[in-house]
Amino acid sequence: MEWLVKRNRIAKELIETTEIDLKKDHISVYSYVLTDRRYVGTVNDTIKTNLLKEIVCEVYEVDKSLIFSKNRKRNLVDARHCLAYFLRRNTKYSFAIIGKIMASPIRKRDHATILNSVNVYNDLLDTEDYHKRRTLIIQKEYNKRISDIELTNTYISNSADIIDNWEN
Secondary structure, eight states: OHHHHOGGGSOTTTEEOOOOOTTSSSOOOOOEEEETTEEOSSOOHHHHHHHHHHHHHHHHTOOHHHHTSSOOOHHHHHHHHHHHHHHHHHSOOOHHHHHHHTOOSSOOOOHHHHHHHHHHHHHHHHHOHHHHHHHHHHHHHHHHHHHHHHHHHHHHHHHHHHHHTSOO
């Protein structure tokens, strides 16, 4: 859960934290995942989307603002294909919804564009070891972060039960 402590790497809209004293025997975590100002018991597709954007941008070393631009540099195109592939694989979104997520004011992306991106990335995975390695890194990091969020949600729900039953 080390990435929870690093505030600069966490999307502000996903996780809000207070200071954590790491010197104590136990960590009093006041971190929680908010969606529409409610605690969530499971990780929804919006959180998964933001995590995947962040991880893909880190692995491909591109800026979040550039990944949806009209720019056709190879590393940006590969990052867009990879993001479309992971969004389709790890969320319940349709190709049309993924197209809306990946659209920018300059460039519209419809379901056919996303379908092509996913197919191109599948072909790249079949032929190039470079993309296989990056895909494994992204999937490993994604699984780690999702499990950290689910662990935090479990901690919060258990804490809420303890607080509710405290007076009884």
